[in-house]
Amino acid sequence: MKLTILGCYAATPRSFTNPTAQVLDINNHLFMIDCGEGSQVELRRNKIKFSKIKHIFISHLHGDHCFGLVGLISTFRLLNRDTELHVYGPKGIKEIITLQLKLSSSWTNYPLYFHELESKESQLIYEDDKVTVETIPLKHRIYTNGFLFKEKPGLRKLLINEAVERNIDVALYQSLKMGKDVVNNDGETIANHLVTTEPDPSKSYAYCSDTMYYPEIIPQIKNATVLYHESTFLEENKELAEPTKHSTAIEAATIAKDAEVKNLILGHYSTRYGSILPFKSEAETVFPRVQLADDGKSFEF
Amino acid sequence: MKLTILGCYAATPRSFTNPTAQVLDINNHLFMIDCGEGSQVELRRNKIKFSKIKHIFISHLHGDHCFGLVGLISTFRLLNRDTELHVYGPKGIKEIITLQLKLSSSWTNYPLYFHELESKESQLIYEDDKVTVETIPLKHRIYTNGFLFKEKPGLRKLLINEAVERNIDVALYQSLKMGKDVVNNDGETIANHLVTTEPDPSKSYAYCSDTMYYPEIIPQIKNATVLYHESTFLEENKELAEPTKHSTAIEAATIAKDAEVKNLILGHYSTRYGSILPFKSEAETVFPRVQLADDGKSFEF
Secondary structure, X not given: OEEEEEEOEOOOOOOOOOOOEEEEEEOOEEEEEEEOOOHHHHHHHOOOOHHHEEEXXXXXXXXXXXXXXXXXXXXXXXXXXXXXXXXXXXXXXXXXXXHHHHHOOOOOOOOEEEEEEOOOOOOEEEEOOOEEEEEEEOOOOOOOEEEEEEEOOOOOEEXXXXXXXXXXXXXXXXXXXXXXXXXXXXXXEEOHHHOEXXXXXXXEEEEEOOOOOOHHHHHHHOOOOEEEEEOOEOHHHHHHHHHHOOOEHHHHHHHHHHOOOOEEEEEOEOOOOOOOHHHHHHHHOOOOOEEEOOOOOEEEO | OEXXXXXXXXXXXXXXXXXXXXXXXXXXXXXXXXXXOOHHHHHHHOOOOHHHEEEEEOOOOOHHHHOOHHHHHHHHHHOOOOOOEEEEEEOOHHHHHHHHHHHOOOOOOOOEEEEEEOOOOOOEEEEOOOEEEEEEEOOOOOOOEEEEEEEOOOOOEEOHHHHHHOOOOHHHHHHHXXXXXXXXXXXXXXXXXXXXXXXXXXXXXXXXXXXXXXXXXHHHHOOOOEEEEEOOEOHHHHHHHHHHOOOEHHXXXXXXXXXXXXXXXXXXXXXXXXXXXXXXXXXXXXXXXXXXXXXXXXXXX
């Protein structure tokens, strides 16, 4: 998995900071998460091929997470896209986009599907042969979901020497990788675990922005490979986090620690701070493996 | 008048070109014209004070002219604006903006007024003591207006020596500037033209984008100080101008020539061209006083 941060600052786009948008690449399949104003320019800057984006997940309808969506959809049209696009987001997103396409007489010439969300329970909203995506219900000022991207478990690893030694036909290797016992050329049943080992552990990415400190999410994101958690404020502005329903770096780190995730990435910084480095140092007082998102930065895991 | 070009390229925002937006400063009163995606960032880059913008004129509802509006309106809110904002644009613009504010629970905390346009005839849509703004009905794929900004005629210029010599009371000078005849201290009526001269000629700015070649606008923009006219295409792509209802540089220059404007500024270039210089040279074959708009460029007139 490769995560590219197009923007990770709160509120208003500025000359050198962008509102939230990111692209998660899972085996060359690109998932876009949130789409603040200017995201299409950031996609270009980061040399991400527009046509590879087939699924866009919108966490909530605050402008810094979605005002770039209609422009991106329109640009796809101007680029003569023909592959379909699926947009997942809160109820209302379809009306916002289609109203603008209608009033500009600019219907897309590619199939555009909306998957509107309104459940307050976690839902499986996407699945293919390699990946699932579930909503993570968050607690913010308006209806908001995070998203949990999980690789499906891979195939078991074949111990080729063991298989040869046990006189197993090559045609049965795929069955072995899928965990089945097989009958060898001598008519003996060979238990799967004798000739295979566990697959590589599946990776997962939990995106949680925007939200107040909300420990209810912990069971769902338990042991995630990477947690991206918003940290709009530093401890010195903790009093702002509660009324705006945002989190501090310490609160994000507390979620990471209690969920026993492998890595924490912080983002969604308020633009009031001159430097983002204190977010890392504050979070590290609670949880050791902290990285800072920044516009244009990529993470591979 | 000072015109600042925030963006002047057609269609899609890119890393180094912006869609249409500009700010016209008339005696320190700022009028914004169109608001493509990213315009708020360009306002910052050009150090234009957000709070001074009280009137935004949207020509039409294609995305490259209006997708930045909702973000700008939201940012005004985050900046705790209290002065009112007036938005003039095609019918539907109010629904587009209010739907998004509603779904994000982000109503403005300042007064926001929409002035929706649907007339196909020119209308006076704004007037204060110094300026009028009229729509210029254009011909494009959807309902589109240009805008004609006109300074009102100034006061006549007092010939102070002549007034003293004719023994006119100082209290009457304002009446003279306003063009009235007055009675002097000797009881004689003094004809206004003996002690005043014509005011400075009023300036005007005609903004015409997007439109096909449409000579019906000529009487309205006759003798304008500056005409900004779209020139999406060069002559080599003339065949694209007709179906998309855009203009070539030569067509823009022909309008400038026939309307006898003082200066022509070209803009709204298709992003297909490596250089914009040929727009100038092509237009100059028809009309001599051509300037090229470019992002971040200002014109004083």
